[in-house]
Amino acid sequence: MNPSLIPVVDVVAKGIAVLLLAMGILSLWRGASASQRSLVWLLCFGALLLLPASTLFRPMWQVTVAEARSVVQLPATPIPVVTAAEVAGDAAPVETAKVDSIMSRWTLLQMAAAVWATGVALVLGWRFMGSIRLRMLSVCTRRCDDASVRRVFDRVSKEVGLRRPVDLRTSEQVSVPMTWGSLKPVLLLPEEALSWSEEEVLAAMRHEMGHIKHWDHPARLLMSVVCAVYWFNPLVWIAARRWRTAQEQASDDLVVAQEEQRADSYAMQLLNAARRTQREGLLKLPVMTMAQPSTLELRLSAIMDEHKNRGTVRRAAVCLGGAGALALLTLCTGLQLQAAEPAKPAQQVGGNASPKPASLQRAEGIIFPTVEFRDATLNEAVEFFRIKSRANDKDKKGVNILLSPDAGNSTARLTLSLKEVPLSEALHYTAELSGMELTADDVTLFLKKKGDSKAKPETKAPAKSAALEKAGTIIFPKIQFASATPREAVEFLNIKAREMDPDKKGVNIFLVPDKSVEGVKITLDLIEVPLSEAVRYVAELAGMEVVAEQSALYLRPKGVQK
Template sequence: MTGLDVLMQCAWKGSVLLCAGFATNALLRRRSAALRHTVWTVCLAALLALPVAILTMPEWGVLGRRQQPAVQVVQTVPVARVTVTEMSVPVPTPVPLPALVWMAGAAAIVLWFLLGVLRTSWIVRRAAPAGDAAELSKSLGIGRRVRVLASAAAPMPMTWGLVRPVVVLPSGTEGWSAARLHAVLLHELVHVRRLDLLAQGLGQAACCLYWFHPLAWIAARQLRDEREQACDDAVLARGIPAPEYAGHLMDLVRAMAARRGAWAQAPAMAEASGLESRVRALLDSKRDRRPLNLRKAVAVGSVGAALLLPLAALSEVPQTPVAAAPRKAEVPSQAAAPVPNIPYRTFRRPKVVAMASAAEPTPPQVTRGALVGTVRDPSGAVIPGCTVVAANTEGSNQETAMTDAVGQYRFNNILAGPYSLEVHAPGFAAFKLPQVQVTAGNVALVNANLETGAVSQTLTVQGKRPATVTPSVTAPERIKVGGNVQQARLVRQVRPVYPSELQQLGVEGTVMLRAIISREGIPMSLRAVSSSVDERLVDLAMDAVRQWRYQPMLLNGEPVETVTTIDVTFTLQ
């Protein structure tokens, strides 16, 4: 059996194993994540053992396609003596092109994973000690010593090492609460107890061997998702409340997902992908969170072996028809009989040419596409409940959608063409994009970052001729807020003085000012926008506004800077 034959058999037999894995996990969707993770681990391990089993297992032949009998014409010629000499000349066999393509792809994937391993090892070697988790490890039944390290290069909490495991925490953990640090260490130590790094290595090795197979990559992704959910279930089983743990997870993803290294190969807690399903699983009180026991693990492994071995031994045996033995002419016994000059007749099998009776139908032309994206605020947090409007600038269709719980919107199956996109959310300035091209059969990705809305105040200062000043102040205009935005509020206002000499001269007008409310609630970068007002009124208005104080705008509980517009009107009755 050639290497190309082994590769072809691994391709279709591996598809059978992967389909069996997907079907089994679909049947176990209501069982614990630990059990589903074991199923995926056994499935990927079977993929790795498949080539060895194909080469070592005795073949179990089944009848395949019937071969067409060849036409054989034998003509016997009386000869005196026939001498046959065989010469074996070694002919080099070139490597088939499919095998070369597979080797190149496998080498590239191996290099990619190897770079990730080297990068993670580099982070661990340069990490500094950050505490001790001996008591927590002992409570989990971990007999090995687990070191806790901290590194500024670590993108998020992660574990590394099988013989000498370590937990690496990112920088800034000194500001974490004791409850968050306990939950993070518990999650990572569960990875160590479950030997998740070994299961991840099996998944990566399967991706290297079956890099051409999309189901192998999907299975590896499912393995990682079930691994994280199984560790989440173990953390909740230790008594940590689900809402509190989900809050820690959301904060870690928001703060550290952007720092995730593309080449990191260690199991990490705050994976951004699959976050919504993890949070839903955490808050599902009816979910099965039982850990895996030895009996279930042996049962899953036995089922995997029972499927792998017969599948590896399976081979196709073609049906060969029995051909009638050709009749031979009798050869005269004379030793020196001359060879008669008999003309040879050549028999050729007729060629059969099959022509289609009708032309194949032309596939329908694809005229629709999709438009998706994520909406975030200035801090990088997602904004649910936003209104997203996509209007076709060359047609009459207009589509409206709302962002979901993770801030994502989606327009599926919309007509291809140019669109204008608008995003509206209470408390934020509108996001407008005049031109987005949606092409047929493709998905256009447009992410929107909303800015906080501006705050405006209006102040009217009235005066009477000749010198009576009666300032009146209208209430500050309150911006509408929603979600995690709390509007800025004016807490101290100093009214400008309307000098009597300006009233006698009939000087009046509206001074429009623009400023930035700092995080401390102080107006900064104050400047006049209107240029047609008397400069003396501008100076009076600016002197008064500089003494104003605000309660700053709060975004997700943190003070942020915001733009404000102030109209100060000097008018005479």
């Protein structure tokens, strides 16, 4: 499995577990009231919203996901490379594929992310369009100043114990009561409600005031966000439907719990309101209407049930439930899926095996989900590996990869298609297909022609060189230049050495003039490299050698005596 998918799988699996846990609790808790069920769903959706953030913390326990990866054994002899021109005879040569085109193909992970983002945008966009319609509706409302309706409104406000001011309004655009808003809630009545009986107005206000008391509007907003994030999970939509039903039933309980309220008359009022809601298309608004057809059957059954538990939620129950949800989140944070570390090859017995260079060990730990290019040059392939190694490295540093001057002139065209492969193996395949060999030191991986013993730069130095020792302590975070002359490269290293040296003195680096290096262009892209190594690489790419003395480093043509 792609290591980048591990956190996604971890969050999705935990989300399913949280939903199943909430459903299991409510299935066993058969006597729970609607308010208690609504609290369980509130805690469940709150945990779902915070689950992605749990992956940012370091886990206490890890569940390792092992990777089954097959390794192709390459033959000892070079693999012949057949170019497109050789296959097609006199056909025109194929145009070289650029690195940008190699990297432009979307991976499966990128396509999945694009599909997920599209789903999120659609769900939230639907909610946003409803908010726009609600804003347009609110313009067509007016403050309700009817004395009898105001008297009922004040009575219900005292009954439910509301401390927030509620704006009571009426409108000819609606035919059912509804409410929206969090800190400044609005209760909207149809204009015809002014002619309703006191019993009908009382029932409608108690129901809508119940939504305001229970903070159902911000809860619906939380529901919309969670449904958008987990839109691909059908359990989330099932849970959201059950939560909406519990919210409506909790408000119904406030109405039916009153002694003077007849259950049958309230049920008939809900039935008529549901018909008007469906006819006028109010379901598209992000509001709590008095009756929604989708939840009507369950609500009517609960209203007519005389033995139904209509209890409210106490503050102690809220605190206890919050503590339980926090404990569940802590458990999810402490237990996370982790990708298995790449298997290390067995060490040779007998103590003769030399340790692997640090750059090669790092390349073995960088896994590429896909490596795919067609008819690419060796330079393009190496540039692809440089960029992708940083993208797939956890530290975003990657590995330094260099081509020897002769290797950079290779005319081989490479076609490669690999999945779930370490960078080290991908480079080995590339080297074999291009007739090269891969060597390494602690800082850099080299691709050179087979049998070229001089491809790796060497530094000639006395027994002890103060300049060389100091150059080894000055670390460059990044070195990058393209088509630079040797003189420009040396000037760059001199300036940067003084900047990166804690003493701001740097190291003296001199270029011995010679006609053989005229016209030479150097392209270098390295990270976390000592100055001493950078000087060696510049010298090799320019066809020169480094001579280290006590006070300076000299770059001179090979074989020239100072």
